[in-house]
Amino acid sequence: MGTIEVETTAANLRSRLDKERAAGRLVGLVPTMGYLHGGHASLIDAAVAGNDLTVVSVFVNPLQFTPDEDLADYPRDMETDLKVCTRHGADLVFTPAVREMYPESGLPVVEVGDLAFCFEGASRPTHFPGVVSAVSRLFQIIGTCRAYFGEKDFQQLAVVRQMVADYSIPVGVVGCPTVRAHDGLALSSRNAYLTSAEREEASVLHRALQVGAEIVVGGETDPEVVTALMAEVIDAATTGELDYVAVVDPDTFETPSRITGTGVRLLVACQFGQARLIDNMGAVPA
Numbered sequence: 001m002g003t004i005e006v007e008t009t010a011a012n013l014r015s016r017l018d019k020e021r022a023a024g025r026l027v028g029l030v031p032t033m034g035y036l037h038g039g040h041a042s043l044i045d046a047a048v049a050g051n052d053l054t055v056v057s058v059f060v061n062p063l064q065f066t067p068d069e070d071l072a073d074y075p076r077d078m079e080t081d082l083k084v085c086t087r088h089g090a091d092l093v094f095t096p097a098v099r100e101m102y103p104e105s106g107l108p109v110v111e112v113g114d115l116a117f118c119f120e121g122a123s124r125p126t127h128f129p130g131v132v133s134a135v136s137r138l139f140q141i142i143g144t145c146r147a148y149f150g151e152k153d154f155q156q157l158a159v160v161r162q163m164v165a166d167y168s169i170p171v172g173v174v175g176c177p178t179v180r181a182h183d184g185l186a187l188s189s190r191n192a193y194l195t196s197a198e199r200e201e202a203s204v205l206h207r208a209l210q211v212g213a214e215i216v217v218g219g220e221t222d223p224e225v226v227t228a229l230m231a232e233v234i235d236a237a238t239t240g241e242l243d244y245v246a247v248v249d250p251d252t253f254e255t256p257s258r259i260t261g262t263g264v265r266l267l268v269a270c271q272f273g274q275a276r277l278i279d280n281m282g283a284v285p286a
């Protein structure tokens with residue numbers, strides 16, 4: 001296994017990628033906060049398959065953590081991250097310092113719409129403005145590319161898509177399926193905070209989504225019936241604190257009065273001890 005190229009400065013990375021594009025090569029970007037797991041690996045695989053050169057960014061973005069969250073404790077393991085990137089065929093890892101991402105001279109503020117303030121954004125109002133600060137800056141540094149995001153963070157994917165459309169950013173946003181553990185738990189760096197008892201219980205989120213999706217497929221049209229059943233499944237199996245369960249339109253994140261043939265997205269967020277876990281699933285009536 002060779003040594004992967006690591007770049008830390010925006011200017012060097014940009015001129016390198018401009019040369020690649022001038023030579024007709026397609027650039028893929030996988031934005032991450034590191035501590036890479038199988039979900040990230042699947043994004044790297046997709047980027048490698050669809051482009052000539054794949055960049056993985058590893059940047060723990062301080063702006064998307066709220067003051068009471070885990071910035072200092074956020075898990076980090078650069079050595080393993082570089083191995084994962086190499087093993088999955090990425091070409092380059094971008095590891096900028098905070099000042100490289102957010103220069104003292106300041107950056108234009110990127111506005112986010114209503115999508116950023118419901119559900120995850122209601123619980124953490126500074127989260128998505130922080131995410132778009134990092135992602136827009138990465139897009140600015142990398143330039144024209146395809147960028148790969150996991151559907152696990154379904155609302156993040158929608159917010160990024162909205163930003164790209166609003167600001168006509170020349171980036172193709174590609175959503176990739178959630179990768180799950182054997183018992184259905186969605187892979188997430190935050191799973192590292194779960195105790196073994198919480199880890200056992202946490203798979204209930206996936207079960208609840210499956211139960212909700214099954215009744216939608218089976219013809220249930222009332223979102224309240226679906227959310228009540230999902231909440232019941234979760235409450236019965238865990239002492240974890242349920243934040244929300246919801247049935248939403250996948251584009252607007254509004255709850256429809258009735259579920260129709262176009263389908264819905266089921267969302268769930270639950271606090272297990274130190275770990276706030278989110279998950280989601282699509283459901284279309286048969």
Ligand code: PAF
Pocket residue numbers: 031032033059061064131134135153156
């Ligand atoms: O999903 C993440 O890991 C982060 O929110 C992202 C997209 C890398 C922005 O910091």
